[in-house]
Amino acid sequence: MKIRPKKSLGQNFLKDNNILDLIIKLGDIKSKNTVIEIGPGTGNLTNEIIKKNPLKLIVIEKDNELAKNLKIKFKENIKLINQDILKIKDEDLVNENMIIFGNLPYNISTQILINWIRISNLKNYCKRFILLFQKEVADRIIAEENSNKYGRLSILSSWKFNIKKIIDINPNSFYPIPKVKSSLLVFEPKQKHHNLINPKNLEHVTNIFFNQRRKMIKKPLKILFENFEQVATSLSLDLKLRPQNIKNSTYYKICSIYEKSLK
Ligand code: SAH
8 A cells, every 4th residue: 555654744754673572672561551642653562562462452543545545454452543643532542551652743842742741640550651853852851950942841841851852763673764863752751749739720821931931030939929028039040040940840949939820
């Protein structure tokens, strides 16, 4: 069957068997795991997942043509959802002992990540995510403070996840060959994380800070708090620092103070 890859759906199929093997190894699939594969495409990885005999394999593919082919190829071995992942309520996908794989357009991977971060008790369900990102995005996710790449994405992700970068992947590993490098990341939910009332508050707080990442933090603090000087003192924050100089644990504390101020 001839597949014409669609650029609009970010279709770059992984064809490098070494990388496919590595992804499967990282997944560490056991017979009790429910596996979710987002954007299976032509099913290269799907094929390998099935060999590991998970309890259940749910695949979510937006492209109608690819979805039809997947159904023919894998029949009863998969539960196919022919839909846009962003239109599915993530809570509906939640299963026990879940492992999630995805090689998607990078903007969708980022959105998926943020959606899953919003789910409370994620650690009770989800074992790990194995996701491919455009290298620049992966670098932003794993960045630490005092780096230009550090920002919202790093702070939000490390609130809920321990994240490990495994490897950069050469464009030649895909067909068609993309213009950018990719990186493979593994996310495991933290057993303990800073308690917040609503993750959207952390999204808001980090938005206010990093909207103007070159400005001193006095400005965003002033936007968020009437008593901004008191807040700064309580956290021993120098108002002349820039957003990128603040540790993520401090952002979680700022968010807690913000949540209290909303009451
Ligand atoms: N995982 C496969 C395919 C990667 S290409 C592989 O590694 O070979 C990206 C895949 O994501 C394509 O199959 C594309 O159709 C699918 N996709 C793109 N946007 C999507 C969305 N919003 N929801 C579900 N699938 C999507």
